[in-house]
Amino acid sequence: MPPEPLTPEDILRATEDVLRRYGPAKATVVDVARALGVSHGTVYRHFRTKAELREAVTRRWLDRATGELAAIATGEGPAAGRLERWLRALFAAKRRKAVEDPELFATYQVLAQEQRETVSRHIAELVGQLTAIIEAGRASGEFAAGPPDAPAAARAVFRATASFHKPSHAAEWSAPDVQESFEAVSALVIRGLRA
Template sequence: MPSTSETLTAERILEATEEVLRRHGPAKATVVDVARALGVSHGSVYRHFRTKAALREAVTKRWLDRTSERLAGIAAAGDRAPEQRLRDWLAALFEAKRHKAGDDPELFATYTVLVDELGGVVHDHIADLTGQLTRIIAAGAESGDFAVTDPATTARAVFQATGRFHDPCYAREWTAPGIGEEFEALVGLLVRGLRAVG
């Protein structure tokens, strides 16, 4: 149990919440469990997060943001051609989701439940990801690498087309034999479709 002399921060609460969710699952995890794990009163937790729902939303957003932050660096990598950035970004998204599902299946299952409950957090996450894709595709359009007139619409289409490789409802398929080849085939098809004719 952490020392109560440590400053109680929102980040410490979120770390403890994640551990409590891993152990108890979303149905049984309570704010009291989080407080107990931190060695504080549940009132101390409520001073940072006014409701259990606010705490769940914050911990889910933190979990989703880890993926967004990792991908943002690829989206902004101006030293790579847009096509390579697109391929790298899609591969990193697939890999991040596979790792989350495979490395910590209990927590992945817990977050899948929470994500279903928290539509606003998911909407914001998808908007962030499609925004990153839009920047990559817009850079390709500006450089003449992609024959695209509406980068935002194209980004949403690419995101939806690759859903099998990042939407948690497909997680069981992510370890299937040949899934990597299927991913590469789809990305190749999409990139060929985006390329400028010439």
């Protein structure tokens, strides 16, 4: 029976393992190919360059949280509750990655610096989800009408909560009072949006 064909997902999983083992400075496409038991040319058939492979891995890592967040943003229920669940889910996802796999988290911080365009698209998607929640809250009368408009308010919410999702703050996420701080900031932000 012939072996299963190699998929881009297989390559991305192997790349993640190689990055975890060697770090972004030393990991090579040859290392990924070796981990898969194929030639590096086989990897290049799916990803034309090392940079393209690193971008795909970064995008995959960032997208893992967005599905859950998108479901919350477009879900049912009061906007304030959805916003609170969305902020909580984002913080939990980022903190889980930093705590459960610190080597890979550190690697992705390096990759994110390289992949600024990918990170910018990811942030735009997250701000778009926040915008949808705020617009729904304004439409229902739960949140006050602007100014600022919903996209500007969403960007403000994202920035106001940055210490709970921006990777450069990861060292603070294990502080004993971090959950209490998160609850206080989240409540303050939601109170500021209410009608």
